[in-house]
Amino acid sequence: MIDKIKGIFVKKEEEKLDKITIFINLVESYLKREHPNIVFDLSVYKNIKEEPNNQNEQVKKTLIIREIEKQFSDFIWEKTTQKSVKKELLWDGYGLNSQPNKRIPIDFSRRKELVFFREEGSCNRCGHIIQKIERAYIVLVKSFEQNGGYNLENLILLCQNCYSVTTYNSSNFSEVYLKLREDLYDMI
Numbered sequence: 001m002i003d004k005i006k007g008i009f010v011k012k013e014e015e016k017l018d019k020i021t022i023f024i025n026l027v028e029s030y031l032k033r034e035h036p037n038i039v040f041d042l043s044v045y046k047n048i049k050e051e052p053n054n055q056n057e058q059v060k061k062t063l064i065i066r067e068i069e070k071q072f073s074d075f076i077w078e079k080t081t082q083k084s085v086k087k088e089l090l091w092d093g094y095g096l097n098s099q100p101n102k103r104i105p106i107d108f109s110r111r112k113e114l115v116f117f118r119e120e121g122s123c124n125r126c127g128h129i130i131q132k133i134e135r136a137y138i139v140l141v142k143s144f145e146q147n148g149g150y151n152l153e154n155l156i157l158l159c160q161n162c163y164s165v166t167t168y169n170s171s172n173f174s175e176v177y178l179k180l181r182e183d184l185y186d187m188i
């Protein structure tokens, strides 16, 4: 009888540990698919033998998410000049409106569209495929202070997550809205 009861507990323990492993596997395949340029290292969370209980499982998952957010935000990426597009695709006033300016040029949405198609919707930093242009962000390789303008070579495409972590003026990324965080919490 006691053995039988023990058996139940052992089984339960394995089940709990498996849940973390399952969660990590799920999360890793999500990260590979959604942010292929970034290599995440979750090895410290694998194969840790602990007294499992429900609360522990939730806490552990939360810690894993936090670690992913940190690694996502810490990922080092350098802005580099991008490809030009064929001259035929440019329009009157393109050169003039490309000049460094604090004001966003009147033809900005046209520029954004060309950058989006040039990159096939792929985020320059993490490699995420942005499905809709409305969810894409544009940043300058060189700022206007560095004499960077709105010419297409100076425009970089970013996804919401990368835009938020690279433009937010604080190291405290937990204050920033991240689609990544929302998706990961949905997996808990």
Ligand SMILES: [Zn+2]
Binding pocket: 123, 124, 125, 126, 127, 128, 158, 159, 160, 161, 162, 163
């Ligand atoms: Zn990105």
